[in-house]
Amino acid sequence: MDKTWNNKAWFMVLPVLVLVAFSAVIPLMTVVNYSVQDTFGNNQFFWAGIDWFNELLHSPRFWDALARNLIFSALVLAIQVPLGIFIALNMPKRGLGVPVCLVLMALPLLIPWNVVGTIWQVFGRVDIGLLGHTLDAMGIKYNYVQDPRAAWFTVVLMDVWHWTSLVVLLCYAGLVSIPDAYYQAAKIDGASRWSVFRFIQLPKMNRVLLIAVLLRFMDSFMIYTEPFVVTGGGPGNETTFLSIDLVKMAIGQFDIGPAAAMSLVYFLIVLLVSWVFYTVMTNYGQERTR
Amino acid sequence: MSNSGKTFTVERADIGATVPVASAERIALRRARRNAPRTAWLVPTIYIIFLLLPIYWLLNMSFKTNTEITSVFTLFPRNFTLHNYAVIFTDPSWYNGYINSIIYVVMNTAISVAAALPAAYAFSRYRFLGDKHLFFWLLTNRMAPPAVFVLPFFQLYSAFGLIDTHIAVALAHCLFNVPLAVWILEGFMSGVPKEIDETAYIDGYSFPRFFVRIFMPLIASGIGVAAFFCFMFSWVELLIARTLTTTAAKPISAIMTRTVSASGLDWGVLAAAGVLTIIPGALVIYFVRNYIAKGFALGRV
Numbered sequence: 302m303d304k305t306w307n308n309k310a311w312f313m314v315l316p317v318l319v320l321v322a323f324s325a326v327i328p329l330m331t332v333v334n335y336s337v338q339d340t341f342g343n344n345q346f347f348w349a350g351i352d353w354f355n356e357l358l359h360s361p362r363f364w365d366a367l368a369r370n371l372i373f374s375a376l377v378l379a380i381q382v383p384l385g386i387f388i389a390l391n392m393p394k395r396g397l398g399v400p401v402c403l404v405l406m407a408l409p410l411l412i413p414w415n416v417v418g419t420i421w422q423v424f425g426r427v428d429i430g431l432l433g434h435t436l437d438a439m440g441i442k443y444n445y446v447q448d449p450r451a452a453w454f455t456v457v458l459m460d461v462w463h464w465t466s467l468v469v470l471l472c473y474a475g476l477v478s479i480p481d482a483y484y485q486a487a488k489i490d491g492a493s494r495w496s497v498f499r500f501i502q503l504p505k506m507n508r509v510l511l512i513a514v515l516l517r518f519m520d521s522f523m524i525y526t527e528p529f530v531v532t533g534g535g536p537g538n539e540t541t542f543l544s545i546d547l548v549k550m551a552i553g554q555f556d557i558g559p560a561a562a563m564s565l566v567y568f569l570i571v572l573l574v575s576w577v578f579y580t581v582m583t584n585y586g587q588e589r590t591r
Numbered sequence: 592m593s594n595s596g597k598t599f600t601v602e603r604a605d606i607g608a609t610v611p612v613a614s615a616e617r618i619a620l621r622r623a624r625r626n627a628p629r630t631a632w633l634v635p636t637i638y639i640i641f642l643l644l645p646i647y648w649l650l651n652m653s654f655k656t657n658t659e660i661t662s663v664f665t666l667f668p669r670n671f672t673l674h675n676y677a678v679i680f681t682d683p684s685w686y687n688g689y690i691n692s693i694i695y696v697v698m699n700t701a702i703s704v705a706a707a708l709p710a711a712y713a714f715s716r717y718r719f720l721g722d723k724h725l726f727f728w729l730l731t732n733r734m735a736p737p738a739v740f741v742l743p744f745f746q747l748y749s750a751f752g753l754i755d756t757h758i759a760v761a762l763a764h765c766l767f768n769v770p771l772a773v774w775i776l777e778g779f780m781s782g783v784p785k786e787i788d789e790t791a792y793i794d795g796y797s798f799p800r801f802f803v804r805i806f807m808p809l810i811a812s813g814i815g816v817a818a819f820f821c822f823m824f825s826w827v828e829l830l831i832a833r834t835l836t837t838t839a840a841k842p843i844s845a846i847m848t849r850t851v852s853a854s855g856l857d858w859g860v861l862a863a864a865g866v867l868t869i870i871p872g873a874l875v876i877y878f879v880r881n882y883i884a885k886g887f888a889l890g891r892v
Contacts, residue, residue: 308720310713317710317729317769320702324766325732328743335742391634398632403880405639408646410883411872413827415844416865423652424645429660429858431648462642467887469638474884512888523736526829530848544738548830551742564739575734579727582891 329568335561353562363563365538366546373542374521377460381517382510384461385468390502392473403473406466418530421459425531445532449539452532456540459527464520468513475509476502508581515578519571543567646869652862660858675863685864688843691757692826695840698761700821703768704776704814711776712802716785726777729770733889737830740766745834755837763831768821771889775820778890779813812882813890819879820886826871843868 339349357363392402409417425445427433436443445455479501487497525544528534534541534549541549547567551560652660653675654668663669679685713719714726744763745754753759787809791801807814833845847864879886 310717
């Protein structure tokens with residue numbers, strides 16, 4: 302759509318600008334302010350320059366949390382994306398099954414995140430949870446409070462349970478937009494199931510898949526509530542991801558300077574990924590109008 | 592690579608559409624397509640069972656007595672009880688949590704959608720100085736980790752004396768909900784042809800009258816979807832809501848976490864509280880079922 306040049310449109314954007322400035326820009330300015338200062342309490346601040354950033358980038362604690370978070374995101378993507386595509390391919394295309402599938406699959410997405418944590422905290426317990434009890438009865442040692450591997454297993458499985466549906470729904474939306482004629486043509490050519498997937502379905506899902514990957518990366522990269530409720534970052538620091546570490550630092554220990562520096566580094570990483578996301582979206586928009 | 596695949600299929604699709612296929616062959620084709628995925632229903636079914644099992648377990652626990660939960664392992668409640676729900680509905684410290692959550696969530700939804708409507712219109716219809724940067728900047732706020740904002744929010748709202756009020760949480764949640772609403776609404780509005788605007792102006796409609804009378808009904812489903820997602824994301828958020836409240840405006844999610852850490856024993860009530868938080872989403876999900884993917888993808892599917 303060709304848009305007209307009109308700078309008065311700024312007045313329409315103004316309410317949003319004011320609101321977001323209040324809830325994002327001012328807080329971010331505070332963070333920047335803290336990240337370059339040191340304090341001994343009593344609201345007395347000293348210029349600290351880039352000391353906090355220096356400290357942060359040389360602290361193993363930060364790199365460990367970042368590494369754990371990246372491993373977590375990679376694991377989550379590696380499981381959810383193929384699984385989501387597979388389920389979407391097998392979803393019914395018409396009939397009563399469609400709304401039933403959509404509604405039931407979307408259910409985990411709409412549960413408050415701490416309740417997701419609670420559900421899995423209970424579900425995984427050996428004494429009262431179905432999963433824990435079953436694993437225990439099968440003779441598998443499973444204790445997510447003490448065993449790091451069990452904790453990781455629980456957290457990843459919980460995220461798969463929570464978010465795979467998002468990938469499914471996005472892929473499904475891409476799949477139903479493929480006209481029937483494509484499949485008919487493929488049948489006439491005697492195309493195999495695999496080549497239908499490879500040359501028709503996958504290219505058509507291209508963009509939704511990219512959105513799904515980016516959204517899943519962002520959300521898993523800033524995960525806080527669910528693992529916090531289930532494992533509390535433990536055992537030890539085994540499941541302490543970036544957000545958990547940051548909140549621990551800012552609220553628990555009140556190390557404002559380091560926390561602010563970490564916030565900014567964290568935010569920069571997010572900004573980079575957002576930029577990729579935005580470029581993908583706008584490039585596609587131009588292609589569509591052409 | 593994907594490009595070559597695309598042209599290949601398009602050509603074939605053209606042939607399929609223009610060259611008449613013998614009707615018998617066509618019927619055979621249709622039958623083949625219908626018969627091929629005979630076991631296909633298995634995959635979604637197994638997946639849905641996997642999704643529902645933990646939810647069922649929570650529901651199951653909420654109808655049990657605490658002694659039954661901790662002493663015996665039962666797949667369904669043996670001594671069916673509504674006691675846990677009764678506790679929640681009679682204890683003000685529990686049901687106030689729900690009221691608090693609903694108050695700030697509704698406030699936030701109203702503010703977000705009201706502010707986003709004109710902005711989304713501007714983005715979908717006009718080009719102006721810095722529009723693309725502004726649109727991108729909004730997205731970064733949607734993507735920002737709430738953990739980054741916890742500390743500054745606490746200090747900002749303390750300075751204004753807004754800690755422990757509903758409006759504080761409602762405003763704080765604007766951080767991610769306003770951008771979300773703008774993006775979703777912009778997606779819907781761009782689907783409405785510009786000629787409609789122009790015709791309305793020629794017919795003598797003023798901008799506000801056109802916007803309310805003609806344009807808003809046209810994107811009614813978009814407004815509904817945006818409102819639903821603002822409601823949902825504000826409802827599921829815990830970290831910011833917990834930080835900005837102490838007692839008077841404490842959301843139900845925060846009350847739940849406190850119960851776990853304090854006693855850790857009242858599993859039945861905890862399960863019942865969890866079940867009750869799922870209900871708002873479960874109630875409206877049917878109406879937005881076709882838009883769920885669109886909403887999560889910020890209106891871009």
